[in-house]
Amino acid sequence: MAKIDAIMGWKELDLGCVIRQPGSSRAFKTGDWRSQRPVVDRDKCIKCGLCWVYCPDLSMVPAEEGYYKVNLDYCKGCGICAKECPKDAITMVLEED
Amino acid sequence: MAKRIGMEVSIAASEAVKLADVDLIAAYPITPQTHIVEHLAEVVADGELDAAFVPVESEHSAMSCCIGSSAAGARTFTASSSQGLALMHEMLFIAPAMRLPIVMVVANRALSGPISIWNDHSDIMAEQDIAWIQTFAENGQEVFDLVLHAFRVAEDSKVLLPMIVNMDGFTLSHVIEPIEILDKAEVDKYLPPYKPKVRLDPRKPVSMGLVGVPEIYTEAKKATNEALINSKKVVVKAWKEFGDLFGRYYNPVESYKTEGAEVILITMGSISETAMTAIDKMREKGLPVGLVRFRLWKPFPATEFKKAIAGAQTLAVVDRALSPGGACGPVAEEIKAALYAERGRPKVFNFIAGLGGRDVTVENFEEIVSRAFTYAKKRPKQLYEMIGVREI
Numbered sequence: 065m066a067k068i069d070a071i072m073g074w075k076e077l078d079l080g081c082v083i084r085q086p087g088s089s090r091a092f093k094t095g096d097w098r099s100q101r102p103v104v105d106r107d108k109c110i111k112c113g114l115c116w117v118y119c120p121d122l123s124m125v126p127a128e129e130g131y132y133k134v135n136l137d138y139c140k141g142c143g144i145c146a147k148e149c150p151k152d153a154i155t156m157v158l159e160e161d
Numbered sequence: 162m163a164k165r166i167g168m169e170v171s172i173a174a175s176e177a178v179k180l181a182d183v184d185l186i187a188a189y190p191i192t193p194q195t196h197i198v199e200h201l202a203e204v205v206a207d208g209e210l211d212a213a214f215v216p217v218e219s220e221h222s223a224m225s226c227c228i229g230s231s232a233a234g235a236r237t238f239t240a241s242s243s244q245g246l247a248l249m250h251e252m253l254f255i256a257p258a259m260r261l262p263i264v265m266v267v268a269n270r271a272l273s274g275p276i277s278i279w280n281d282h283s284d285i286m287a288e289q290d291i292a293w294i295q296t297f298a299e300n301g302q303e304v305f306d307l308v309l310h311a312f313r314v315a316e317d318s319k320v321l322l323p324m325i326v327n328m329d330g331f332t333l334s335h336v337i338e339p340i341e342i343l344d345k346a347e348v349d350k351y352l353p354p355y356k357p358k359v360r361l362d363p364r365k366p367v368s369m370g371l372v373g374v375p376e377i378y379t380e381a382k383k384a385t386n387e388a389l390i391n392s393k394k395v396v397v398k399a400w401k402e403f404g405d406l407f408g409r410y411y412n413p414v415e416s417y418k419t420e421g422a423e424v425i426l427i428t429m430g431s432i433s434e435t436a437m438t439a440i441d442k443m444r445e446k447g448l449p450v451g452l453v454r455f456r457l458w459k460p461f462p463a464t465e466f467k468k469a470i471a472g473a474q475t476l477a478v479v480d481r482a483l484s485p486g487g488a489c490g491p492v493a494e495e496i497k498a499a500l501y502a503e504r505g506r507p508k509v510f511n512f513i514a515g516l517g518g519r520d521v522t523v524e525n526f527e528e529i530v531s532r533a534f535t536y537a538k539k540r541p542k543q544l545y546e547m548i549g550v551r552e553i
Contacts, residue, residue, distance in 0.1 A: 074380035080260035
């Protein structure tokens with residue numbers, strides 16, 4: 065269910081909370097409890113794609129010119145991309161910073 | 162109308178399931194429920210009932226299978242007891258949350274330990290919060306009638322919740338009683354085919370049983386609870402229609418000789434019949450006693466109950482399960498909570514009796530009533546007491 069639907073009242077729920085629209089989980093942004101987010105330094109990035117390979121939530125996505133960017137709708141801030149990056153091109157920064 | 166024939170009550174229960182023309186039965190044998198599903202396996206194998214009989218490897222699987230079957234839109238039945246019901250536990254909550262009208266007969270039996278195959282209500286009282294509609298039968302005819310009623314109520318488009326018919330193990334399940342078995346045409350008049358509002362269908366895909374994130378879980382629970390509370394209207398209406406068609410009328414709460422009663426006994430299940438015999442005996446002696454018994458247990462019929470006990474100063478509530486470490490037995494607890502806000506509420510005394518198959522006799526009821534009269538004058542120290550326990 066989409067974030068916007070999650071504020072629906074109990075009378076608005078479908079019978080047994082059934083979901084009739086396929087693929088609706090895409091509308092559910094799961095990244096809202098992240099405490100840190102990855103920031104990519106393109107000066108250091110060699111476009112190897114390891115962050116894309118290792119991200120457990122498919123939140124590293126191919127971007128223009130062969131670079132990769134973060135999809136913050138789903139990124140949980142786990143830091144695996146930063147850990148795996150062979151060039152230390154990814155830094156985890158606190159969300160509130 | 163059919164004539165009454167001598168029949169084991171378990172067989173009568175399965176005859177009702179057969180007449181309801183169920184599509185799927187998934188069950189695992191457990192004493193004292195076994196005869197119900199054994200007979201159903203026979204009628205399916207003999208071609209008398211066109212249904213799938215799934216002999217699963219456990220009760221957990223039985224309920225899982227029933228959930229899948231009901232989600233696919235099939236009329237679904239199972240039965241269990243005691244440890245088997247306990248093994249279903251985690252799946253039991255899923256069926257009402259998904260609004261699946263599964264019908265189950267529970268042949269009530271004590272929970273271990275010590276190991277006991279005999280009758281009491283500890284199995285079902287451990288499942289108080291599963292959000293299933295629950296009725297309790299008093300005799301064989303009621304078991305037959307309540308099973309048909311259960312399908313009618315559970316599948317009603319205003320309800321769509323699973324339903325349990327409780328019947329006392331052995332005391333009812335293994336006893337041969339004169340029972341009027343309705344014929345198929347009569348049952349068809351009462352029970353229309355099940356028309357699911359939503360079901361698993363590859364041509365029209367839906368997702369069921371999904372995660373309820375913190376933003377939605379509370380609303381989902383509220384929705385199911387409201388459906389359960391509101392189901393009472395349909396429970397009552399379906400009993401009225403049953404009575405109009407077949408002449409046997411049922412109510413959520415039944416009263417027996419409560420006019421002018423100072424002490425009212427409260428019971429549930431088959432001991433109610435013994436209690437009525439005890440009431441007759443005590444009334445003959447001039448004692449102002451009556452009986453109120455629950456047929457509907459969940460949703461708890463508080464309004465009907467308060468009406469039934471109006472005027473009595475003292476209630477003697479008989480529980481057939483212990484709530485260890487708690488304030489009293491589960492039935493008394495519900496009653497006390499329902500009466501707390503009432504002005505001039507009666508005194509409520511609680512007696513635990515008939516655990517693990519111990520008989521509850523006419524003499525036991527006389528003793529309970531006698532104590533209730535005494536306690537009404539002088540409040541006892543304990544919140545409840547166990548009847549017939551050897552204090553040595």
